[in-house]
Amino acid sequence: MSNTRLVTLSLVTAAGFALAACSPNTSTAEPTEVATTETVAPAERFFTADKFTYANYQEVVVKHAALDLDVNFDRKVLDGAVTLRFERLKPEAQTLTLDTKDLLIKAVALETEGGWMPADYTLADADSVLGSALNISIGTEAEHVRIIYETSPTAEGLQWLTPAQTAGKKKPYLFSQAQAINARTMLPVQDTPAVRLTYEASLRVPDGLLPLMSASQDGQDADGNWTFSMPQPIPSYLIAIAVGDIKFKAINDTIGVYAEDYILDASAEEFAETPMMEVANTELYGPYRWGRYDLIVLPPSFPFGGMENPRLSFMTPTLIAGDKSLTNVVAHELAHSWSGNLVTNASWRDAWLNEGFTSYVENRVMEELYGERRAVMEQVLDMEGLKRAISEAKRPELTHLKLPDDMAHPDDAFTLVSYLKGANFLFFLEDRFGREAFDPFLKAWFNDNAFQSVTTEDFIAYLHENLHKDNPDALTCAELDAWVYGPGLPSTARTPQSDAFDEVTGLLGTWLAGDSNGDEMLAASKEWSTHEWLHMLNSLDDFGDVGVETLDVLDETYAFTGTANAETAFAWYMQAIEGGYEPAYPALEEFLMTVGRGKFIYRLYGALKENGQAEMANRIFAEAKAGYHPIAQRRISDILAE
Ligand code: BES
Ligand code: ZN
Numbered sequence: 001m002s003n004t005r006l007v008t009l010s011l012v013t014a015a016g017f018a019l020a021a022c023s024p025n026t027s028t029a030e031p032t033e034v035a036t037t038e039t040v041a042p043a044e045r046f047f048t049a050d051k052f053t054y055a056n057y058q059e060v061v062v063k064h065a066a067l068d069l070d071v072n073f074d075r076k077v078l079d080g081a082v083t084l085r086f087e088r089l090k091p092e093a094q095t096l097t098l099d100t101k102d103l104l105i106k107a108v109a110l111e112t113e114g115g116w117m118p119a120d121y122t123l124a125d126a127d128s129v130l131g132s133a134l135n136i137s138i139g140t141e142a143e144h145v146r147i148i149y150e151t152s153p154t155a156e157g158l159q160w161l162t163p164a165q166t167a168g169k170k171k172p173y174l175f176s177q178a179q180a181i182n183a184r185t186m187l188p189v190q191d192t193p194a195v196r197l198t199y200e201a202s203l204r205v206p207d208g209l210l211p212l213m214s215a216s217q218d219g220q221d222a223d224g225n226w227t228f229s230m231p232q233p234i235p236s237y238l239i240a241i242a243v244g245d246i247k248f249k250a251i252n253d254t255i256g257v258y259a260e261d262y263i264l265d266a267s268a269e270e271f272a273e274t275p276m277m278e279v280a281n282t283e284l285y286g287p288y289r290w291g292r293y294d295l296i297v298l299p300p301s302f303p304f305g306g307m308e309n310p311r312l313s314f315m316t317p318t319l320i321a322g323d324k325s326l327t328n329v330v331a332h333e334l335a336h337s338w339s340g341n342l343v344t345n346a347s348w349r350d351a352w353l354n355e356g357f358t359s360y361v362e363n364r365v366m367e368e369l370y371g372e373r374r375a376v377m378e379q380v381l382d383m384e385g386l387k388r389a390i391s392e393a394k395r396p397e398l399t400h401l402k403l404p405d406d407m408a409h410p411d412d413a414f415t416l417v418s419y420l421k422g423a424n425f426l427f428f429l430e431d432r433f434g435r436e437a438f439d440p441f442l443k444a445w446f447n448d449n450a451f452q453s454v455t456t457e458d459f460i461a462y463l464h465e466n467l468h469k470d471n472p473d474a475l476t477c478a479e480l481d482a483w484v485y486g487p488g489l490p491s492t493a494r495t496p497q498s499d500a501f502d503e504v505t506g507l508l509g510t511w512l513a514g515d516s517n518g519d520e521m522l523a524a525s526k527e528w529s530t531h532e533w534l535h536m537l538n539s540l541d542d543f544g545d546v547g548v549e550t551l552d553v554l555d556e557t558y559a560f561t562g563t564a565n566a567e568t569a570f571a572w573y574m575q576a577i578e579g580g581y582e583p584a585y586p587a588l589e590e591f592l593m594t595v596g597r598g599k600f601i602y603r604l605y606g607a608l609k610e611n612g613q614a615e616m617a618n619r620i621f622a623e624a625k626a627g628y629h630p631i632a633q634r635r636i637s638d639i640l641a642e
Contacts, residue, residue: 050347052181052410054124054133055190059093062086062190063233067201071211071243073172076153076160082187083146086138096138096145099184099191101131102152108136111144119145129409131184147188156630157182161299165627166244167262171209173244175298175314177307177631180348180410183236194346194453196233202226205243212258214240214309216291230310232290233451235344240309242296251275259297263317267297270320270327273369277331280368285338285361285443289450293334301596303629305329308336308358316597318566325530326567328366328378335361338446346453348410349403353454355414356401356422363423377531379427379496382420384538386489389416396487401425402456411635425483427494432474433467441467456484501535504528508536512543512550522557530565537571541578551581562587570600577607585616593624596632606639614640 049058062084069080086096105123109116120137136145151158161173176186184191202225205211215230242258249268250256252275257267274295282288294312297320306329307314313333319326339357359382367375390399397404399417407413430438445462460480468474482490507521525532537560540546555561560572561584569591576584592601608617617640625633 050192050194051405052130052348053190053192053194054097054099054130055192055195056093056095056097057190057192057195059090060086060088060096060138061195062096062098062197064197065187065189065199065239067187067199067203069201069203071174071203071205071209071241073160073174073206076158077150078158078186079150081146081148082189083144084188085144087143091140094138094140096136098134098136098147098188099131099181100134100149100188101126101182101184102155103132103185103188104150104152105134105147105188106150107148108134109146109148110136110138110142111146112142116146130181134188149188151186154630155182155185156634157185159301159629161244161301165301166299167260168245171245173242173299175242175244175302176240177303177314177629178239179237179307180413181237182631183239186239186241189236189239191236192347193235193237193344196235196344196451196453198229198231198233199239200227200229201241203228203241203243208245209243210246210258211241211243212246212296212312213242214238214312216311232310234310234341235453238308238310238341240307240312240314242298242312242314244299246296248294254291255293255295257295257297258312259317260299263297263320266320266322267295267317270322270324271295271330273324273327274330274334276369277327277334277365280365281331281335281338281361284364284368284439285446288337289342290337293337295330295333300594301627301629301632303596303598303632305597305599306333308333308340310337310341318595318597318600321530321565321567323530325565328362331365331369332358332362335365342451343446343449344453346455346458348407348413349405350454350456351403351410351413352401352418352422352425353456353459355418356420356425359419359423360426373498373500374529374531376496376498377500377529377535379494380498380501381531381534381538382416382423383496384535386416386420386424389420390488393417399487401484421483421489424489424493428483428490428492429463429467429475431494433471437467437471460484498535500532504532504536505539505542508539509543512546518553518557525558530568533565533568534571537568537575540575546575546579548579548581551575551579552583555581555583560584562590566595566597566600570604573604574607577604577611577613580611589616589620592620593627596628598632598635601628601632602635602639605636609640609642 064085066083069078072079108119108121110119122135124133126132138145157176157178159175163170163172166173178186181191183189199215201213203211204225211226213228215228218227218229220226245260246258247261247264248256248258249264251268251272255274257264257271259267278288278293290311292311295315296312297315297317300317302314302316305316319329335358339361340354345351345353363375363378366378393399398412398415401422403413444466479492507524510516511518511521563569563572573584573588573591576588592604595601605617605621621636621640
């Protein structure tokens with residue numbers, strides 16, 4: 001080796017050490033001291049294994065799943081078999097450990113030279129969060145295991161709707177929700193985002209129902225089985241199924257909408273700009289790698305705004321507002337095709353790599369399509385939410401981007417901190433390095449890590465290597481540490497400022513102070529978008545306890561109670577509950593009876609309880625519960641029991 005080469009090598013090592021405080025990436029690196037006591041101790045950052053799985057994925061890894069299932073609406077179960085292909089990372093490994101939860105395991109077989117042979121297995125005692133480990137003896141040769149099983153009618157990842165619970169009222173409906181750890185209630189699987197697998201499926205459903213999956217829809221075979229294939233490796237939480245009286249409407253050649261008839265045309269209209277979003281996203285961050293992109297508008301009990309199931313985002317019908325005002329959720333789920341589905345958080349402690357990146361990309365795409373004015377309004381609304389979420393955090397560690405090792409449930413990772421502190425960290429980096437450098441950097445991040453699962457520490461090392469090293473003055477390690485391993489919102493955060501919103505708050509303040517009779521606000525409001533209405537309603541809190549009389553005048557003037565826009569309705573009912581404005585209660589009750597979207601109903605139930613209306617909350621929940629998704633049932637039970 002020449003001298004020059006030696007010199008270069010030692011320089012690289014020196015750079016590695018200089019960076020160490022920013023980049024505690026490898027387990028061989030010496031942990032370095034950090035300046036403040038508030039941030040996470042370096043040693044703890046090296047922990048990489050996913051605690052929410054029993055899978056021995058560091059020894060044996062599942063590469064492919066072939067599902068063969070009857071969708072049985074009479075018994076509310078998926079019934080059949082899954083065949084898994086696995087690879088030994090440790091040649092001596094003779095056990096394959098899978099995650100299961102509430103599954104009935106009927107038989108396990110291994111493929112041998114002599115054909116399929118029964119395999120030894122044990123199903124461990126169930127943990128209420130994690131479920132039961134399924135340990136299968138795989139010997140030293142076999143590469144395929146087949147598990148005959150059925151799901152439970154109460155599987156948390158599946159909601160079975162009776163015909164009466166659908167809009168059409170004639171046929172039943174099934175949809176799944178695997179994120180974060182409910183894939184294991186649908187199939188035995190290594191249920192960790194650290195593992196990626198391809199899958200195929202063959203489904204039998206009752207006549208007249210259409211099954212869909214997060215995969216390419218390959219049509220019906222000669223026996224009438226519906227077949228699907230997902231050739232790109234994905235984490236288990238992206239396996240998804242929906243079955244119902246579902247119709248399709250194309251938006252263009254590669255993008256379309258599935259929905260029940262009653263909302264199909266309105267959905268296609270609402271989401272008509274999805275192709276432009278895909279173009280914007282592709283121009284910024286590289287090719288869309290999944291083939292088709294379709295959306296399915298689910299029944300109202302779907303507990304999320306959207307879910308980024310690959311090729312087929314699942315969406316709440318509460319987005320169909322008639323004016324495209326809530327389509328940032330489409331931009332969000334589509335953006336997951338890069339952040340999350342292509343480059344995936346390796347554990348739920350790194351959830352911000354999925355949700356923070358996606359919230360950032362979402363906002364960039366909104367800016368491309370609709371301009372800075374709307375994008376900044378969304379940033380301000382988000383910032384209001386983020387500050388509230390930080391102030392309400394159960395403990396400071398839950399406001400770090402790198403989440404603590406001891407979360408009780410992975411769902412605890414999905415607070416606005418992961419989404420919006422995460423997005424704001426990227427705004428901060430964008431501001432410090434400049435868009436000209438930051439955009440190509442992010443594009444390269446998605447490209448270089450495509451189809452990989454990554455940690456926070458991988459990102460920081462990549463950031464240093466590809467951006468920071470050549471611009472060392474752009475940020476300090478302490479600044480970076482505060483964002484990633486420290487609590488709350490760092491002082492280096494961007495302060496989004498919207499003139500449109502400032503005008504709204506000005507008019508509202510003048511009226512509330514009695515300096516105007518409200519005519520000016522009424523006149524200006526004729527031009528307001530949903531965003532301005534939301535800002536107005538959220539701003540009421542800044543003027544103290546506005547009182548029932550003021551709420552009454554607002555409702556008389558602007559007719560908030562019963563409004564069809566779910567976001568506005570939610571913001572108004574929160575004010576109504578906090579202000580004790582009873583005329584809104586019947587409409588609030590109707591909202592809680594018909595909408596299952598967690599973002600709205602968890603806070604509404606919480607607010608009822610906190611504002612002396614626990615009895616009303618319990619009464620409505622008792623009535624609404626059966627119609628809610630199992631995930632929502634669990635969450636609301638917890639909220640009301642707290
Ligand atoms: N992946 C999430 C939904 C999710 C989170 C499911 C955690 C299960 C566990 C999805 O991408 C999402 O973030 N949806 C948001 C919309 C977004 C615009 C903030 C939602 O549901 O409100
Ligand atoms: Zn998301």
